[in-house]
Amino acid sequence: MNDKLKIGKYEFKSRLFVGTGKYSTFQVMKQALEASGTDCVTVAVRRVNLTDKSKESLLDYIDPKLYKILPNTAGCYTVDEAVRTARLAREVGLSEMIKLEVIGDEKTLYPDLSGLIEATKLLVKEGFTVLPYTSDDLVTALRLEDAGASCVMPLGAPIGSGLGIINTMNIQIIINRLKVPVIVDAGVGTASDVAVAMELGADGVLLNTGIALAKDPINMARAMKLAMESGRLAYLSGRIPKKYFVAEPSSPTEGKIK
């Protein structure tokens, strides 16, 4: 069945996007990415280390034939910083997509929603395919869609927290109302969190820490892949409704011995 994910003009075979941060080694990262089945990886944009060039480079371990690269504006607290970072990321020449982060709080890394909307408008105008990391607020999601974002990426829980989806109702409301794809981004702790997101109707999930800091990242990546497949299939298969306070027997009520 053709169940590819489309974001803007880009098509993805996998609905799982995986980050490249926090792995113990590049080799572990490479194997985990492969095990996850993803075809889209996020990267951060940082100053080149000009004094120590003996270090290996991330791009040596990411085959651009296998993975689409999604640069982020992590660590940007202002519209200006985020826009500058996005422009630099694009000029590297490997991607016109940008995972837009405008952070509002250093402790929780919660997004600055008004800054995010403003930066989205600016970058859309400059031809970027913008994937904004946002909160689970419906109105902001709608404003981002109006501003031309190619999808919205509401957080399930704070980055790296492993808490899963704290507010499933808000995520469902966003999924219900938006026309662009909804990718749950941040907070995934284990495989069932991915399955839950997909069962709610999310179009995809983005995660990093849940794999990178697992005791066995490669097998965890495998688990995430399976959870993605299972959650998506469950969603497409049309679950039974939830019935509160009453039961409905699975065995026939007629023909019982007396």
Add this chain to the structure above:
Amino acid sequence: MQIFVNGKAKEISEGIIVKTFIDTLRLNSKAIAVELNLKVVPKKEYDTKRLKEGDKIEIISFVGGG
């Protein structure tokens, strides 16, 4: 002349072009991007853009991130 690269002062030759500067740093131009005085330098201008006294340069590449 003195310029600033990634926040640090550096002495370089007068009138050096961006391409040469990147080469002296032994960087792969395919894996980086350059910002000069808060404006991105398009890669096609690396051969022609000349650096001057007091220029502030940011050279970035991709690193691991979520």
